[in-house]
Amino acid sequence: MKKLSILLAVFLLVIGAALTSVAAQQDEAPDGVWLGTWPYRLPPDHHLNAYADGGPNTNLGNVYREMVELAPAFYMWADNSYEAILAESWGFSEDGSAYELTLRSDAMWSNGDSINAMDVITTYALGRLVGWTQFDFIDTVEMVDEFTVSFGFIDEPSLLAEQLILREPLVATATYGEFAEQALALFDEGLDRESDEWSDLLVSLREYRPTEYVASGPYTYSISDVGDSFMTLSWHPNSIFSGTVQFGEIKLWAGETDSTTPLVLSGEIAHSTNVYPPTVVESYQQQGIEIVTIPRGYGPAMLFNWNVSPWDIQEVRQAVALVIERDQNAFLTNGLGAMGTVYMAGILDGNIGAMLTDDVIEQLDLYEYDLERAEALMEEAGFSRNNNGIWADADGNTISSEWIFPAEFADFAGASQDAIAQMNEFGFDISARAMPWQEVPDNIRNNTFELSVWSWGAASPFASRHFNNPLQRWVTDLDTATQPGMAIPMEAYPFNGETVNLDEMIRQMNAGVDVDAHVERAGEVALIVNQTMPYIPLNVILSAEPFNTDVIAGLPSMDDPIMLNPTGRDHFIKLSILTGVLGPAS
C-alpha cells in the first residue's frame, strides 16, 4: 500500500511537472536561437507591408515568411500530400466548380484575434488588387461560414490552383482590413485595373506602412528589430506553434553569398540556403560543418536561337547533346552539388518517376557521350569538316556562334565555359561572351543572342511547370510581337515530319484533377522534347546547404521523406522548426 502511494505520488509529480512545463512553454519563450541568413533590406527600404516591394516577401523570403505568417498547409514532395498548418480540411467541391478550405478554429493571431475566413477574404481581395496569378484560375472568393471559404474556378478545377491556395500565407484583417474593404467595394462596382479608383487604391496601399506585424506563426518582429547586420524574429505565445517550437528567437544575418561565407565558417550562421561555390563548400567541410544536399529545382540549359542557322536543325542540336560530357559539365558547374542530366526529357531527373510512366521512360534517348554518333548526325544534316577540322556547310561556312552567359553566376558561367570548350573540341567554333546577369534574359527575350544558358525545370510537382521553363518562358509567355525569345515555333512545332501545337499540349497538361491523365500528357511532350532537343538540359543543380550540427540539433536523416522537398518554398526547415523537430544543440 505504501509502495503504491509512493508510486502514485511520483506519478502525480511527473504529470504535474509535465503539465507545468507545457504551461511554461506556453507563456515563456524557449531558450534556443536559430542562426540563419537572408539578404533582407535595411530600413527605410525595409517595411512590413506584404503588398509592396521591400516588405516581408523581400525581407523574409519564401523560407522565413511562414515563420510569421502561416499558410493553410505544407506540401510534402515524397507522396504529393499536404500537412495541415492553419487548415482543418480542404478539397474540391463535389461538382468540381470550387475549392473549399476550412481553417482550424483554435488558431490565433499574435494580437489575440481569431484566425478565420475573413482573413482569407482579406488576403485574396488585396491579391486580386495587385494582380496575383491565382486569379488566372479562380474568379470568386466567398465566405461560407466563419472558418470556411470557397474559391470558384473560372473553368475546370485545377491541382495547380489547389497548390497556390494551400501554400499562400494568409495576412491579418487587423492589418489590411480597411484596404480589403475598399478593394471589395471596387470589385462590386465592376471596376477594372485601368480605372482611376483602382490605381488610386494601389497607390495608397503601396504607401501603407503597418507599424505592427500581426503574426499567425510563432514569431514576429518590428522595424526596431532590424539592424545593420542582423534582424531578430521573436517568439510570441499566441500561435498554434508557440508551444512546439524550440527556438525563442530567429536571428537572420544580412548579406549575400559572399559576405555570409565568413560567418558560416565562424559558426555564427548555422544554416544558409545561399548557393555557395564548391570551393567554399569544401572549406565548410574542412571546418567540420555538415553539408545537407537537397533538390534545388533547376539546372543550367543550353538555349538555342532558332532563328540562327544551324541551330534550327534537329540533327545539329542532337549532335550537340551528344558531344557534351554532362557529368564533367555538372562537376564544373557546381562540383558535387550538380548532377549531369540523365533522362533529357525536360523534366528534372528527380521528378521523372512521378511524372512519367515507365513505358515512356524506357523510350527516352539518353544521349550518352558519343562522338561517332554525333559525327554521323552532322553529316546527315549536310555538314562536313573543313581543313581546320571545323564543321562547315556545303558552301564552306563554318558553324561559328557566340554564347552569352551571366558573369556573376559562377554555376551558369562554369557550365557555359565547359560546354563551349567541349563543343570546340568537337569542331564547332563557339566564342564566349560574359555579361551582367540581368542582360542575359533580356537578350534572350529580344532574340539578340545565338547561344545562351539559363535555367530549365522548376521546383514544382507539376510537369507543365518543368516544361514551361524554358520552352514557354522564353517563347510563348513573352509578348511575341515585340519579343521573339528563342523563336521556337511552339504552335506549329516540327515533330516526325508533322507539326504539333506544343504550347497547347503543355498548357493543357495539368488541367483537371485526373493525375493519370496528367502523366499521360506529360509523356507525349517528354518524348517530343527528348527527340527534338529544343534546348539542352545540361545538368541539375542541387542545393548544398551548410548545416552546423554543433549549433542546431535534430537534422532529419537523409532518408526522411521531408528531405525530398526542394529548397525554397517547401524547404524542410520550415516545418521542422514549427513542429519542434529542430532545436538548439545542448
Add this chain to the structure above:
Amino acid sequence: MIGFETVASPVGLIIGIVCGLIPLGVGLRYGHVKAGVWGFIACAVSGFACGFLGGLPMILMATAVVFSYAYVNKQDPFTSRQSLEEVNFEETTAEYVIRQFAAFGRTLRAMGIGLVRNKGGFIGFLGIMFFAIMSIFGPLVVEYEGSPRMDRRESPQSMTLFQLPSNEFPLGLDWQGRSILSHIVYGGQTLIVTSVQAGLMATLVAVLFGSLAALLGGFVDQILSAFSNFILTIPQFPLLLVLASILTFTSNFMLAVLLAALSWPTLMRAVRAQVLSLRERDYVEAAITLDLGLYHIIVREVFPNMVSYIAINFIFAIRAAMYALVGLVILGMVPLREPDWGIMIWNAQSRGAFYNPNAMMMAFAPIVAIALFQLSLILFTRSLEEIFNPRLRRGL
C-alpha cells in the same frame, strides 16, 4: 611595347643572328671586338624575340654604339689631337651624318649608364625585362593548357579540381584542373599591352589638356574644366553598362580608348594645378615673354618639371586599367578570351577561391604578378628621374 606583343620564334633567331653580323663586323673593323660582340648578342636576342621588328632597329642602335667608341671627331681638337690650324670646320653631308650617328651612339651609352647607375632603377628595369622575357620566351618552355582536365581530379570525393603547387605544377591547378603557371606565362601579354595603351592615352590627354587649361587660362580653362567635371560626374558604371549593351568590340584597343576617355580628368586637374603654379616661376615667365610658343613651353619647361609626378600617375593608370579591363570583359564588351590574368582573378573570385587554401593560388598568382609588375615600373621611374632631371642626381 613591340616586344611585349610578340612570341619568340626560331626564324627570328636566324634574322637576329644575320642582323648581328653588322655591328660585329663594324666592331672587328675598328678593333672594338668587345663592343662588337655585345652588339651581336643584342641583335640576336631582339631578333629572336621580335623578328624583323626587333632585329632591324637593333642593327642601327648596336652599330651606333660600337661606332661611337671608334669615332674620332676631326673638328674636336681634344679628341682628334690636331692642332687648331689643322681642324677643318667644314664638313660634307656624309661627315655630318657620321657625326650625328656617333652622337646617337653616345646618347645610348649614356642612357645605358643612367639605367645601371641607380640600383633601385636598375632592379625595376630588370623586373620589366623579366615580364617581357616571360611573355616572349616563356611559351618556348611552358605549354598552354586550355581545356578542362577532369582526369586530374584527386578522388571521387573531391569537390574541386584546384590543387596546391607541386613539382609537376609549380603554381598549382585552377578550377578546371589546368596549370596556373601556363596561364601566368601566356596571360600577361595582351593585358599589359592594352593597359599600357590605355595609360599612355589617358596620361597624354591629361597632360595636354591640363597644361593648356593652366597656360591659356580664361575661356579655354573654363571649357576644359567644365568638360573634365562633366566626365567626372557622369555615373561611370551605368554608362559602361549602357555602352556595353550597344557597342561590342572585337579588339582590346578600343577598350583602351574607352578606359582612357573616362580616366583622364583626375590627372588633368592635378596637372592643371601644378602648371598654374609653374606658370608663375621665373623661367616659364621668361619663356612666355620670349614668346617661345606653347609647344616649347609644355615640352621643354613644364614637362621636365613634372616628369616624376606624371610618370607615377602613368603607372597608376596602367594598374587601374589592368583591373578595369576585366570589368569591361565581363560587361560583355569583348568576347571572353583566355588566357588573361584579369579573367583568372575574376574566375577565382566568383568561385570563392579566397575562402579555400587549396584554391588561393589561382587568385594570388595573377594579383602578385600585377603587383610585381607595378613595383618594377615604380622602381624604374628612379632611373627615369635621373635621366630627365639631372639636378636630382646630386641630391638636394
Add this chain to the structure above:
Amino acid sequence: MDAIAAGDAISDEKPVSKNTKNFTKSYTFRVILQGIITIWAATTFTFFLVRLLPGNPVSIRIDQLMQQGYTIEEARNQAATLFDFNPDEPMLQQYSTYMVNLVQGNLGTSITSAGTPVRDQILRFLPWTLISVGSALLISFSVGILLGIMIAYWRGGVLDNVITALASILSGIPDYVYAILIILIAGVQLQWFNVGEMRGGVTQGIPAGFTVEYISSVIKHALLPVITYLLATVGVWILSMKSSTISVLGEDYINVAKARGLSEGRILTAYVGRNAMLPLVTRLAISIGFVLSGSVIVERFFEYPGLGLQLARAVGARDYTTMQGIFLVITIGVIVSNILADLVMGWLDPRVSLEDN
C-alpha cells in the same frame, strides 16, 4: 543651355548697378554658374542614361526570384507589387515631371521599395559613408603626404626603399582582397575579433546619441572598413606625394632656402610641402567628391550601411529613382569639392591666379 542664355542676358543689360556687374564678371559668380550648369547637364544625362539600361525593374525582379528557386507563379505575384513603375509613360514627360519635382526638392519614391522616399534612403545611408570612407580618406591622405615628403627628402635611404616597395605592392592589390583577408585571417583564423559583432555601423541595441557608448561603438565598427580602405589607397598617396615632392626639390628657391641656412623642417613644410601638395589637393578634392559614392566592396564584406551598396543594389535592380537621387548627391559633391580645391590652391600658392591672363 537655358542657364547660359540667362547669364548672357544679365551681363548684356545696361542699367545694372556697378556692384552687380562686377559680381557677374567675378570669378566666384562664374564658378557657381558653371557648377549649376554642370549639375544640370549631369542630371539630365543621368536621367536618360539609367533608363537606357537593359531590362526593367519588373522583368529583372522575376528573373532574380526564379533564380532563387521561386516558381513562376510566386515570382509573378511578388513582381506584381512593383506597381510604382510604368514603362509606357513617355520619357520626356517623365523627365519634365522629375525636374519639376527636383527643383522643389522632391527626389521621388523608390521603385523597388514601393512608397519609400528617396530622400529618406539617402539620409539614412549617407552619414555612414561619410564616417567610414570620409575618415579613411583623410587618414590615408595625411599619412600619405607625410610619408611621401619624408621619403622624397631622404631619397635613396633605407626608409625610402622600404616604403616605396611596400607602397607599390600595397597599391597593386585590389581592395576586396584586403577585406577578405582581414576577415578570414584576423577574424575567422586568429579570432582577434568576432566576425559577426564587427558588422554593421554600430552595435545593435545601443540608442543613437552623443553618448560615449554610442560613439565608441561607431568608431569600433568603422575600424575594419577604414583599415581596408587605408591599405588599398595609402600607397597611391605616398607615391604621388613622393613624386610631386621630387619635382619641387630641384627648384632653385629650395637651394636658396638651404643656402640661407633654414632648418630642414622649415624647408620641408614651408617650401617643399606647400608646393608639392598642389596637385595632390586637387586629387583629394576629387576623391572627397567620390566619397559620397561609398565603397561597395568594403560595405559588402562588412555589411556597413553605406550609400555604395545601396547604389549598387539600385543599379542592379534598375531602381531608377533611387539611382538618380544618389547620383545627384555624388554630382553635387564632386562639383563643390572641385570649387573648394581651386580656392585652396590659391591659399597654398598665392602666386596662382585663376583670373584671365
